[in-house]
Amino acid sequence: MANVEPSAAAREALGVEAVTALVTEIETFKTQFDVFRFMKRLVERYFSRTFMVVNMPSVTSRELSPNSIITNWPADLLTEYDGAAMLTRSTILERLRRSSTPLQYDMDDAAAKEPSDNTSSVKALFHRFNMNRGAYFPVHDAGGTRGAVSLHGNRSAFSAAEMIELSYISIHVYNRLAQIRDMDVRTSDVLTEREIDCLNWTSAGKTSVEIAEILGLSEHTINHYLNRATKKLDAVNRTQAVAKAIRSGLIK
Incomplete structure (x- = not known):
C-alpha cells in the first residue's frame, strides 16, 4: 500500500x-x-x-x-x-x-x-x-x-x-x-503431568538444576519439558509460560 x-x-x-x-x-x-x-x-x-x-x-x-x-x-x-x-x-x-x-x-x-x-x-x-x-x-x-x-x-x-x-x-x-x-x-495440546510439575516448580522459583534434583531427572530432561510447555502455551519464555499456565488454571 x-x-x-x-x-x-x-x-x-x-x-x-x-x-x-x-x-x-x-x-x-x-x-x-x-x-x-x-x-x-x-x-x-x-x-x-x-x-x-x-x-x-x-x-x-x-x-x-x-x-x-x-x-x-x-x-x-x-x-x-x-x-x-x-x-x-x-x-x-x-x-x-x-x-x-x-x-x-x-x-x-x-x-x-x-x-x-x-x-x-x-x-x-x-x-x-x-x-x-x-x-x-x-x-x-x-x-x-x-x-x-x-x-x-x-x-x-x-x-x-x-x-x-x-x-x-x-x-x-x-x-x-x-x-x-x-x-x-485449552483446545490444543494438553500439558503433560511432567510439564505441569516443571512449571509448578519454576513458579516456585526453582532452577532447572534444582527441579532435576527434586524430580530425580536430568537437567536436560527438565529443560526439554519446560521448552515443550513453553511452546504449547505459545509463550515467549518460561516466565511468560508460567504466567499463562496460572491464568489458564493449569497450575496454582
Missing part, C-alpha cells in the same frame, strides 16, 4: 459510534488471523503502512521477532533490525518501559535531536521501508502482561482524537489476542 498523505478532511477521527462498532467486532474474533486481517484494515483506515502487536521485551532481549505476536512488517526489515541488535538501543522501548502513555515518533526528528551512528542506521533502515513515522500504544492484558500496539508509515502526526481512538482500540486488540491464545491452550 502506498503511503499517500491524507487531506485534513480524510484524517478526521472515526467517532464514538464507529469505534464502538470496531470494538464490538474485535470481541467476535476467534483466531489470530482474524485479528491480523482487522489490523490490516485499521492500518489502511489511519493512512499508515504497517502494524505490530508485541509483548514488552525483557531488559535482556536482543531481538524483536520473538516478542512479536502479529505483524505485517517486511521480513527483511525485521531480519536486519534483529541482526544489528537495534532493540538493545531502542529509545522508544525505553520510553514504553517507563510510561503507559501513548507516544508518536519521527525518525527525522530523533536523528536530529540525538545524532549518532545508531540513530542514523535506524533512520536509514526505516526510511528504506517507508516507515519513518508512527505511534505506539502501551497495553496490558488481564494477567498483567505488558505489550504495545504500533502503527507505522509516512503520514503526518496523528491528531489527539486519533491517538485516543487508536489507544482504545489497541487495548481491545491486545486483550482479545490474549483470550484467543488462552482458548488455543
Whole structure:
C-alpha cells in the first residue's frame, strides 16, 4: 500500500459510534488471523503502512521477532533490525518501559535531536521501508502482561482524537489476542503431568538444576519439558509460560 498523505478532511477521527462498532467486532474474533486481517484494515483506515502487536521485551532481549505476536512488517526489515541488535538501543522501548502513555515518533526528528551512528542506521533502515513515522500504544492484558500496539508509515502526526481512538482500540486488540491464545491452550495440546510439575516448580522459583534434583531427572530432561510447555502455551519464555499456565488454571 502506498503511503499517500491524507487531506485534513480524510484524517478526521472515526467517532464514538464507529469505534464502538470496531470494538464490538474485535470481541467476535476467534483466531489470530482474524485479528491480523482487522489490523490490516485499521492500518489502511489511519493512512499508515504497517502494524505490530508485541509483548514488552525483557531488559535482556536482543531481538524483536520473538516478542512479536502479529505483524505485517517486511521480513527483511525485521531480519536486519534483529541482526544489528537495534532493540538493545531502542529509545522508544525505553520510553514504553517507563510510561503507559501513548507516544508518536519521527525518525527525522530523533536523528536530529540525538545524532549518532545508531540513530542514523535506524533512520536509514526505516526510511528504506517507508516507515519513518508512527505511534505506539502501551497495553496490558488481564494477567498483567505488558505489550504495545504500533502503527507505522509516512503520514503526518496523528491528531489527539486519533491517538485516543487508536489507544482504545489497541487495548481491545491486545486483550482479545490474549483470550484467543488462552482458548488455543485449552483446545490444543494438553500439558503433560511432567510439564505441569516443571512449571509448578519454576513458579516456585526453582532452577532447572534444582527441579532435576527434586524430580530425580536430568537437567536436560527438565529443560526439554519446560521448552515443550513453553511452546504449547505459545509463550515467549518460561516466565511468560508460567504466567499463562496460572491464568489458564493449569497450575496454582
